[in-house]
Amino acid sequence: MARTIPDWPTRRVAVASLLVGGLHAVLLLAVALHLGYPVGPSAYSPLGLLWRYGGLVVVAALPVWLAGRFRLLVPVLALALTTGYVLGMELLAPGPTFRDVAELEGLRDPTGTLVVENGLYVVRYMVNASVWTLGFLFAGLLEATCRTRWRRLPTPPNTPRWLSPPVARRPAAGVAAVGGFLHAAVMVWFALRLGLNATWGPPGTLYAVSAVGMVALAAVPIYVLLRRHLVAPMALLTAFVLLDARAEFTASVDDPHALYFGAWFGPLALVLAVGACESLLRRCWDVVRRRRSA
Structure with missing residues (x-):
């Protein structure tokens, strides 16, 4: 018979998830601002600010909530690998390089248009946070389904009825x-x-x-x-x-x-x-x- 795991309070899980999501967003935004990326609040409209900053919160809060509510580990692992990759590419050598388009095109006078090489990972992660969130959600569904059917793995707590076999x-x-x-x-x-x-x-x-x-x-x-x-x-x-x-x-x-x-x-x-x-x-x-x- 499959092993079960004890449950955690729902409200505590939700608060902890939002807290981790907020810290995740603050960390990535701090790195982006340190590198000179224009990601401050003044760079976006109120709706754009909510979408980008909120995306960094949700993309981390969802895997943490799945881990706390259903004890799913794959989404959290995927989040850790993705965020670690983004921070590593931004902070480790060679790091972001800002080059004028004139340098790339062989022009004499600078154009004032900059191209970032080996950078913008945080910005692209922030803009595409909804796609990453969808991937983490699908990974959680896959893990939960497998663990409800394989007897050697512990059964997640609070399993919805539509997920319990058959x-x-x-x-x-x-x-x-x-x-x-x-x-x-x-x-x-x-x-x-x-x-x-x-x-x-x-x-x-x-x-x-x-x-x-x-x-x-x-x-x-x-x-x-x-x-x-x-x-x-x-x-x-x-x-x-x-x-x-x-x-x-x-x-x-x-x-x-x-x-x-x-x-x-x-x-x-x-x-x-x-x-x-x-x-x-x-x-x-x-x-x-x-x-x-x-």
């Missing part, structure tokens, strides 16, 4: 739909922020078609995770989201999000193929176990 078809479809629309909302915003455009079709066609694809790309792995306990599709989706956000640290003209968002049918086909392979391997393993026990 999960009925309607609750699984509902959770999958919520996850799919959440994934689509974040990825559409991400594409809009990056200014992705298509050279084909009427205006808005790319976003309309890709939004549907983003829903399917997340809903399918979540549904088969809850109903069939297929881990590989959800693990692959989580990796897609985190790697998509990670690529923005070294953003270039060939943006990876354009491929993920515009050619969503490729990742979806890969998710389906991985799920089919895992299902086939499990059936083969069940046949082997039955023959051994016979």
